[in-house]
Amino acid sequence: xxxxxxxxxxxxxxxxxxRAVDGIDLHVHGAEFFSLLGPSxxxxxxxxxxxxxxxxxxxxxxxxxxxxxxxxxxxxRNVNTVFxxxxxxxxxxxxxxxxxxxxxAKRPKNEIKQRVGQALELVQLSGYDKRKSxxxxxxxxxxxxxxxxLVLNPAVLLLDEPLGALDAKLRKTLQIELKALxxxxxxxxxxxxxxxxxxxxxxxxxxxxxxxxxxxxxAPQDVYEDPETLFVADFLGVSNLxxxxxxxxxxxxxxxxxxxYELETRGTKLDVTGAAKIVIRPExxxxxxxGTASGLNRIPGMVERLVYVGSAVQVIVRAAxxxxxxxxxxxxxxxxxxxxxxxxxxxxxxxxxxVLPFGIGDEPSLKADEPAEETAATT
Amino acid sequence: xxxRWLWPSLSAPGVLWLIVLFVVPFxxxxxxxxxxxxxxxxxxxxxxxxxxxNVGWVVEVLHRLAPGGxxxxxxxxxxxxxxxSLALCLLIGYPVAYYTARHAGRLKGIILILIILPxxxxxxxxxxxxxxxxxxxGYVNRFLMFTHVLSQPRGWLEGSSSTVIFALVYxxxxxxxxxxxxxxxxxxxxxxxxxRDLGASPWSAFRHVTLPLSxxxxxxxxxxxxLPMFGDYFTPNIVSxxxxxxxxxxxxxxxxHGGPQPTVGAAxxxxxxxxxxxxxxxYMWSIHRAQRDVGAVGAL
Amino acid sequence: MTAVAESRPTRGFxxxxxxxxWIRNPWGRPRFLVLMTWAYILWSIVPxxxxxxxxxxxxxxxxxxxxxxxxxxxxxxxxxxxxDPTLRHALVQSFKLAGADVxxxxxxxxxxxxxxxxxxxRGSGASNFIMLFPLVTPEIVMGVALLLVFTELxxxxxxxxxxxxxxxxxFSISFVVVIVRGRLFSIGRQxxxxxADLGASPFVALTRxxxxxxxxxxxxxxxxxxxxxxxDFVISxxxxxxxxxxTVPIRIYSATRAAPLPSVNAIATIMMVSTLLIVTLGFVxxxxxxxxxxxxxxxxxxxxxxx
Numbered sequence: 001x002x003x004x005x006x007x008x009x010x011x012x013x014x015x016x017x018x019r020a021v022d023g024i025d026l027h028v029h030g031a032e033f034f035s036l037l038g039p040s041x042x043x044x045x046x047x048x049x050x051x052x053x054x055x056x057x058x059x060x061x062x063x064x065x066x067x068x069x070x071x072x073x074x075x076x077r078n079v080n081t082v083f084x085x086x087x088x089x090x091x092x093x094x095x096x097x098x099x100x101x102x103x104x105a106k107r108p109k110n111e112i113k114q115r116v117g118q119a120l121e122l123v124q125l126s127g128y129d130k131r132k133s134x135x136x137x138x139x140x141x142x143x144x145x146x147x148x149x150l151v152l153n154p155a156v157l158l159l160d161e162p163l164g165a166l167d168a169k170l171r172k173t174l175q176i177e178l179k180a181l182x183x184x185x186x187x188x189x190x191x192x193x194x195x196x197x198x199x200x201x202x203x204x205x206x207x208x209x210x211x212x213x214x215x216x217x218x219a220p221q222d223v224y225e226d227p228e229t230l231f232v233a234d235f236l237g238v239s240n241l242x243x244x245x246x247x248x249x250x251x252x253x254x255x256x257x258x259x260x261y262e263l264e265t266r267g268t269k270l271d272v273t274g275a276a277k278i279v280i281r282p283e284x285x286x287x288x289x290x291g292t293a294s295g296l297n298r299i300p301g302m303v304e305r306l307v308y309v310g311s312a313v314q315v316i317v318r319a320a321x322x323x324x325x326x327x328x329x330x331x332x333x334x335x336x337x338x339x340x341x342x343x344x345x346x347x348x349x350x351x352x353x354x355v356l357p358f359g360i361g362d363e364p365s366l367k368a369d370e371p372a373e374e375t376a377a378t379t
Numbered sequence: 380x381x382x383r384w385l386w387p388s389l390s391a392p393g394v395l396w397l398i399v400l401f402v403v404p405f406x407x408x409x410x411x412x413x414x415x416x417x418x419x420x421x422x423x424x425x426x427x428x429x430x431x432x433n434v435g436w437v438v439e440v441l442h443r444l445a446p447g448g449x450x451x452x453x454x455x456x457x458x459x460x461x462x463x464s465l466a467l468c469l470l471i472g473y474p475v476a477y478y479t480a481r482h483a484g485r486l487k488g489i490i491l492i493l494i495i496l497p498x499x500x501x502x503x504x505x506x507x508x509x510x511x512x513x514x515x516x517g518y519v520n521r522f523l524m525f526t527h528v529l530s531q532p533r534g535w536l537e538g539s540s541s542t543v544i545f546a547l548v549y550x551x552x553x554x555x556x557x558x559x560x561x562x563x564x565x566x567x568x569x570x571x572x573x574x575r576d577l578g579a580s581p582w583s584a585f586r587h588v589t590l591p592l593s594x595x596x597x598x599x600x601x602x603x604x605x606l607p608m609f610g611d612y613f614t615p616n617i618v619s620x621x622x623x624x625x626x627x628x629x630x631x632x633x634x635x636h637g638g639p640q641p642t643v644g645a646a647x648x649x650x651x652x653x654x655x656x657x658x659x660x661x662y663m664w665s666i667h668r669a670q671r672d673v674g675a676v677g678a679l
Numbered sequence: 680m681t682a683v684a685e686s687r688p689t690r691g692f693x694x695x696x697x698x699x700x701w702i703r704n705p706w707g708r709p710r711f712l713v714l715m716t717w718a719y720i721l722w723s724i725v726p727x728x729x730x731x732x733x734x735x736x737x738x739x740x741x742x743x744x745x746x747x748x749x750x751x752x753x754x755x756x757x758x759x760x761x762x763d764p765t766l767r768h769a770l771v772q773s774f775k776l777a778g779a780d781v782x783x784x785x786x787x788x789x790x791x792x793x794x795x796x797x798x799x800x801r802g803s804g805a806s807n808f809i810m811l812f813p814l815v816t817p818e819i820v821m822g823v824a825l826l827l828v829f830t831e832l833x834x835x836x837x838x839x840x841x842x843x844x845x846x847x848x849x850f851s852i853s854f855v856v857v858i859v860r861g862r863l864f865s866i867g868r869q870x871x872x873x874x875a876d877l878g879a880s881p882f883v884a885l886t887r888x889x890x891x892x893x894x895x896x897x898x899x900x901x902x903x904x905x906x907x908x909x910x911d912f913v914i915s916x917x918x919x920x921x922x923x924x925x926t927v928p929i930r931i932y933s934a935t936r937a938a939p940l941p942s943v944n945a946i947a948t949i950m951m952v953s954t955l956l957i958v959t960l961g962f963v964x965x966x967x968x969x970x971x972x973x974x975x976x977x978x979x980x981x982x983x984x985x986x
Binding site: 380381382383385386387388389390391392393394396397398400401402403404405407408410411423425471474475477478479482483490493494496497499500501502503504505506507508509510511512514516517518549552553602606607609610611612613616617620628631632635641644645648651652655659 | 709711712713715716719720723724726727729730733740741742743787788790791793794795797798800802803806809810812813815817818819820821823824825826827828830831832845846848849852856871872875881884906909910912913917927928931932935936943944947948950951954955958
């Protein structure tokens with residue numbers, strides 16, 4: 001078995017009346033950068049803490065390289081944690097912080113010295129031995145926390161939103177460094193975050209969690225482009241959601257009807273009938289001049305407003321079907337040919353549109369239940 | 380992570396100590412107060428079984444405290460002293476706490492140290508200081524004669540209610556200022572700025588924002604000084620050692636250290652403790668109410 | 680439009696007008712409050728300073744200043760603190776009680792603080808309540824209770840030094856708990872978890888990580904216990920059996936009711952200076968130990984230390 005493989009079987013944690021983690025099944029491969037992504041309260045941190053050993057599961061198994069460690073105390077597990085606030089011991093300097101675990105394992109002095117030196121070099125903090133943590137910047141503290149955990153050669157490294165306290169630019173830099181570090185060291189990183197961009201950037205695979213259960217697991221590209229539930233579609237990136245009625249569903253292609261328009265969409269393996277939602281990402285939504293030759297999957301609309309975000313422009317369009325959709329147009333320097341308040345034509349390329357069933361608690365509005373009218377005559 | 384029995388075990392020495400030397404002594408007071416007195420030796424005979432308790436002495440003490448009893452005046456006097464002292468402490472202490480919390484600026488640290496300082500100076504030392512100053516030939520008399528307020532020295536220490544109240548204020552006021560300061564310091568500047576922004580004058584902002592928000596501090600400080608004040612006996616004894624300014628604490632002191640009648644003293648102690656418990660419950664209820672109101676304000 | 684006039688008159692005006700202007704300045708700090716605060720501070724501290732001054736008086740008077748002398752400290756062969764056995768014994772007794780109080784109450788209190796902060800099972804609520812009660816009990820009630828328990832129940836103790844030490848420790852434990860618990864809350868569990876994560880057994884996590892982090896609170900509570908014990912009057916008096924078991928506050932109390940000499944000022948000054956020194960040391964130790972944890976501009980600790 002590859003070193004650093006984690007398997008969670010029906011893992012459950014209840015606090016008083018609340019089910020923080022609801023019977024989740026998860027398989028993390030060895031040497032993988034795996035993220036747990038979700039909003040606050042979804043159970044991702046609780047799951048991490050159970051793997052680390054700070055919480056005991058109510059039921060279920062935590063298999064680390066085949067052994068169930070669910071009831072092993074944390075100091076006997078071969079996993080180490082980078083805490084959200086770093087938790088560097090304030091009464092020890094950098095060297096003593098990093099050496100802490102080695103000393104607990106009673107390693108000989110020269111081995112400790114060598115390994116600490118290597119660990120600090122790995123995080124680019126050689127020479128900082130004697131500093132106290134209060135003398136370090138946020139980014140430096142985070143690296144000491146990393147070195148402290150990695151010096152013990154754990155099978156798995158757990159990271160609990162380690163970049164949360166840093167400013168945006170530093171965060172971006174450290175994301176790249178962390179990913180490179182993981183590949184260099186070659187152990188499993190289990191990363192918890194609520195920032196979907198972060199998860200998409202760094203992960204080999206990720207799991208989207210909500211309300212104590214896992215909504216979807218997959219590579220970033222799959223989860224982003226092929227969301228299986230409404231929650232995943234909405235949580236990752238901006239999603240343009242529209243209510244529709246399924247006309248026909250199949251693995252290759254689906255047909256849906258909304259407000260008199262019929263659209264062809266990507267095929268799906270999910271069971272969708274009747275009222276459903278369709279989703280298309282802003283960068284796939286194409287805008288054409290009003291009155292150009294219409295064809296499949298075209299809906300007229302009106303430009304509501306334009307939002308300049310630097311590298312691109314968001315064009316908010318109110319479609320003839322009533323929804324407000326966002327299109328993202330890269331800033332190529334040639335200007336945007338659409339103005340606020342002018343009519344425009346939306347093109348939804350069929351394989352960019354996904355059909356999703358309604359989620360629990362989501363009620364379809366009456367509109368989607370209306371029978372499809374005749375396809376609107378092209379004008 | 381830790382064994383479940385660890386924390387109770389660590390607590391055990393402390394809890395045991397407090398049970399043996401705090402809870403049990405209270406029971407001893409009850410045992411003596413509800414006991415009897417040996418008629419020959421005049422020694423108290425405590426009764427430990429609650430079912431056999433003799434309420435005679437407690438009833439007797441209640442009689443003495445009731446209107447017409449020999450201690451009725453003392454009781455009323457104690458309440459009056461405490462009430463006046465509390466009022467004066469608030470009148471002096473609130474502006475000082477307010478200034479330190481909100482307007483002191485750079486000097487805040489220094490002023491805070493100076494205000495905390497008396498807490499660490501022995502109470503006896505502070506009383507001694509005033510006893511020296513209030514002597515017939517002390518600085519107070521000399522200053523008042525120098526400014527022609529008095530034509531001859533006054534006997535400040537010869538039995539005067541105002542001296543007792545003055546001493547109580549001097550002694551206890553630092554314990555009021557500190558919680559008051561803490562609560563005023565905590566008030567968010569943005570509340571006041573919002574009030575001013577909406578048209579309140581400085582005085583109005585104070586009355587309608589600062590004062591209500593500092594209510595818990597006022598109540599907390601009041602509890603902190605009135606409860607001990609009710610049991611104070613040494614302050615009147617030092618600055619005004621005559622029976623006509625004695626407080627309830629003096630009576631208890633008398634019955635233990637004068638001609639000892641511990642049973643009477645114990646009974647009186649119990650009644651004092653009962654009264655203070657009621658007072659404490661009232662304070663807690665008021666604080667609870669004040670916090671509830673502040674909670675509503677905070678939500679706005 | 681002419682320039683806005685200066686907010687208060689300075690040059691070219693008479694001193695009286697300037698003073699009035701300073702007081703009436705609407706942009707300045709509320710002058711009444713400033714005056715009142717400084718008046719309070721003077722009223723609060725100056726009398727004590729005068730008492731200290733008179734401890735160095737050359738004559739036997741505590742009210743009329745003559746000349747500077749140290750006779751009341753060690754000079755006078757009969758009545759100085761050094762030579763008068765009652766005064767000397769009072770000093771010794773005060774330090775004895777305070778020292779014993781610190782040595783007993785601080786360890787018990789630290790353990791109790793740790794236990795109460797983390798214990799959530801049955802009995803924790805009641806234990807917490809019992810711990811808080813001494814803080815709100817008036818001293819005379821406690822004095823009566825302790826006296827009666829040592830004379831009617833635990834009669835093998837009687838009154839005296841042992842009783843006084845037992846009494847001091849009883850009311851000191853709660854102070855230690857409150858101080859240490861505050862520190863525990865601000866530390867949180869993260870360091871112990873990090874230690875366990877890195878392979879430390881629970882025992883090591885407690886002793887090698889948590890206790891060092893609690894050091895400032897332990898030192899501070901020791902200083903506070905010393906000060907409280909040195910200042911204590913009521914409990915010491917009620918459990919004293921006279922003579923050598925009288926402490927400095929008791930001596931001052933009896934002296935002020937008789938015809939005291941400035942030696943009483945001297946002994947009070949010695950006690951006051953000792954206490955202030957120890958409290959300052961405790962405060963400095965707190966600041967030094969938490970130096971690494973402080974962000975800019977944290978002055979709140981001064982207020983917290985004032986208890």
